[in-house]
Amino acid sequence: MTGSVGVVTPQLIPFETPLDLERGGRLPRYDLMVETYGTLNTQKSNAVLVCHALSGDHHAAGYHGSEDTKPGWWDSYIGPGKAIDTDLFFVVSLNNLGGCSGSTGPLSMNPETGKAYGPDFPEVTVLDWVHSQARLADYFGIEQFAAIAGGSLGGMQALQWSITYPSRVKSAAIIAAAPRLTAQNIAFNEVARQAIMRDPNFFEGNYADHEVIPASGLGLARMVGHITYLSDVSMGKKFGRRLPRDDRDAEGVNFAVEQYLRYQGEQFSGRFDANTYILMTRALDYFDPTNTESMPLPNVLKSTKCQFLVLSFTTDWRFSPSRSEEIVDALIQAGKPVSYSRLESTHGHDAFLIPDATYERIFKAFMDRVYRDLGGDE
Amino acid sequence: MIAHSHQIPSWITTHSRVLDLGCGDGKLLAQLVKSHHIDALGLELDPVKIATCLDQGLSVIQQDLNRGLSNFNDQQFDTVIMTQTLQAIRRPDLALSEMLRVGREAIVTFPNFAYISNRIQLGLAGHMPVNPQLPNPWYDTPNIHLSTFRDFEELCQRLSIRILDRDTSNLSGKRTWLGTVWPNLFGEVAVYRLTKES
Numbered sequence: 001m002t003g004s005v006g007v008v009t010p011q012l013i014p015f016e017t018p019l020d021l022e023r024g025g026r027l028p029r030y031d032l033m034v035e036t037y038g039t040l041n042t043q044k045s046n047a048v049l050v051c052h053a054l055s056g057d058h059h060a061a062g063y064h065g066s067e068d069t070k071p072g073w074w075d076s077y078i079g080p081g082k083a084i085d086t087d088l089f090f091v092v093s094l095n096n097l098g099g100c101s102g103s104t105g106p107l108s109m110n111p112e113t114g115k116a117y118g119p120d121f122p123e124v125t126v127l128d129w130v131h132s133q134a135r136l137a138d139y140f141g142i143e144q145f146a147a148i149a150g151g152s153l154g155g156m157q158a159l160q161w162s163i164t165y166p167s168r169v170k171s172a173a174i175i176a177a178a179p180r181l182t183a184q185n186i187a188f189n190e191v192a193r194q195a196i197m198r199d200p201n202f203f204e205g206n207y208a209d210h211e212v213i214p215a216s217g218l219g220l221a222r223m224v225g226h227i228t229y230l231s232d233v234s235m236g237k238k239f240g241r242r243l244p245r246d247d248r249d250a251e252g253v254n255f256a257v258e259q260y261l262r263y264q265g266e267q268f269s270g271r272f273d274a275n276t277y278i279l280m281t282r283a284l285d286y287f288d289p290t291n292t293e294s295m296p297l298p299n300v301l302k303s304t305k306c307q308f309l310v311l312s313f314t315t316d317w318r319f320s321p322s323r324s325e326e327i328v329d330a331l332i333q334a335g336k337p338v339s340y341s342r343l344e345s346t347h348g349h350d351a352f353l354i355p356d357a358t359y360e361r362i363f364k365a366f367m368d369r370v371y372r373d374l375g376g377d378e
Numbered sequence: 379m380i381a382h383s384h385q386i387p388s389w390i391t392t393h394s395r396v397l398d399l400g401c402g403d404g405k406l407l408a409q410l411v412k413s414h415h416i417d418a419l420g421l422e423l424d425p426v427k428i429a430t431c432l433d434q435g436l437s438v439i440q441q442d443l444n445r446g447l448s449n450f451n452d453q454q455f456d457t458v459i460m461t462q463t464l465q466a467i468r469r470p471d472l473a474l475s476e477m478l479r480v481g482r483e484a485i486v487t488f489p490n491f492a493y494i495s496n497r498i499q500l501g502l503a504g505h506m507p508v509n510p511q512l513p514n515p516w517y518d519t520p521n522i523h524l525s526t527f528r529d530f531e532e533l534c535q536r537l538s539i540r541i542l543d544r545d546t547s548n549l550s551g552k553r554t555w556l557g558t559v560w561p562n563l564f565g566e567v568a569v570y571r572l573t574k575e576s
Contacts, residue, residue, distance in 0.1 A: 329449040338439065339428070340441075344425075358426065361425075361429045368433075372435070
């Protein structure tokens with residue numbers, strides 16, 4: 001039987017040592033907003049780091065209060081008896097640097113100016129996130145993660161971890177990810193950024209000074225992004241060519257899918273920061289472990305020491321199965337232990353978040369093995 | 379379920395790198411990991427079987443063998459195994475060549491179509507054989523390239539493949555006396571150990 005981790009409380013962890021960033025910036029200090037589930041064993045060997053995707057945060061499982069109806073973003077796969085079993089593992093989930101859910105980001109105060117960073121927040125990369133996550137591991141006294149797991153941009157962090165800190169990660173689950181973005185991927189991100197930047201309320205990122213938010217641009221960015229997370233099949237099933245529900249009569253809405261996208265856009269612009277969105281998409285665009293190391297992927301992966309699980313979904317066209325297979329093939333070329341499955345799903349890129357029996361079965365089989373390999377710590 | 383030939387483990391070197399094409403539930407690989415401490419990798423199409431392999435601690439990749447093995451390096455493995463799958467592949471000849479490109483040796487097993495009960499069903503009754511080894515009717519079968527000991531050895535010759543060992547087994551994986559003497563007539567399962575002619 002599987003269950004929920006229940007009500008969880010995030011904690012804000014301060015880091016007072018400056019962090020030099022890959023693209024030249026520097027953070028004199030920073031905070032990370034973190035949630036943990038399960039119990040760290042005495043050897044501190046059962047920790048699992050969960051990395052979030054573009055618009056995710058530290059709230060990966062459970063609920064924020066007894067009234068809360070919406071669980072964390074990966075609740076289907078984190079909890080007692082679930083794939084990442086919180087009866088076995090100590091799960092660490094954080095909001096990445098540059099985020100807008102409590103960790104230091106554009107909304108935080110710049111100690112040098114005494115006001116919010118806004119557009120002046122330094123550019124951060126996946127590598128910077130990995131370094132900040134390693135310091136988070138130090139904070140908990142975790143020398144080596146039993147596993148690092150994530151979907152999409154979260155999977156890229158797991159991949160980067162295996163390269164940057166080979167001896168600090170025993171296994172990596174890289175789900176619905178890619179070794180780097182294609183021109184088409186970057187193009188979609190650029191449309192999203194342009195939608196934000198061309199909003200008259202953007203003010204070159206200084207919208208806070210004018211006490212406005214570029215809501216329409218951010219909403220539009222989300223609408224474009226959202227289309228790439230779904231599949232033609234799933235949109236067809238969910239909306240088809242149906243007309244909008246008449247209990248919501250937005251102006252000029254002709255089809256149900258339009259109503260849905262507008263709703264998603266509105267919701268998102270109410271909860272997410274525009275500068276963070278720009279920063280996160282840039283981190284995604286620049287991710288390329290072969291560039292950092294200036295050699296082909298199989299060579300880059302030679303230094304890794306962990307077990308890999310790579311999963312993709314058949315209808316994912318944002319990071320299609322062939323992109324995951326690039327990672328798999330590079331690992332094979334490098335002679336590294338890797339398991340891979342291309343899972344049947346109609347849900348497109350979003351499939352990595354959605355409950356599915358076969359996905360659960362494979363992910364859990366891998367994680368249970370990770371636990372067994374820790375060696376009789378029961 | 380057709381048991382693996384008892385002969386296979388004796389052809390595997392301890393601590394060698396072994397690739398199993400169509401590894402199914404990983405039974406053979408798991409056995410070889412235990413007995414020979416091999417560095418094992420399986421290819422399998424069925425995600426449920428992949429999960430069963432993961433349960434046993436194996437690494438396994440979902441890959442269609444008809445796509446070839448181009449994602450593997452030359453001589454990356456000591457042994458490449460393919461049990462009871464050759465006859466279901468679109469191009470068995472290309473598969474054999476690929477196996478001996480990525481591996482130093484290959485172990486192949488397949489149903490011998492010239493086995494006596496097949497001959498009786500085809501030759502006397504005039505029907506395509508349906509039996510425990512070939513359970514599917516002709517119009518709906520994965521077994522699209524059935525062959526015999528004799529056919530297979532001719533192909534090996536054409537592909538400059540050297541036969542290191544030849545064996546037969548029944549469906550329980552055991553060798554039979556008659557099958558050893560007259561393999562093409564009494565061998566139910568053909569079992570070969572191959573390498574590339576140097």
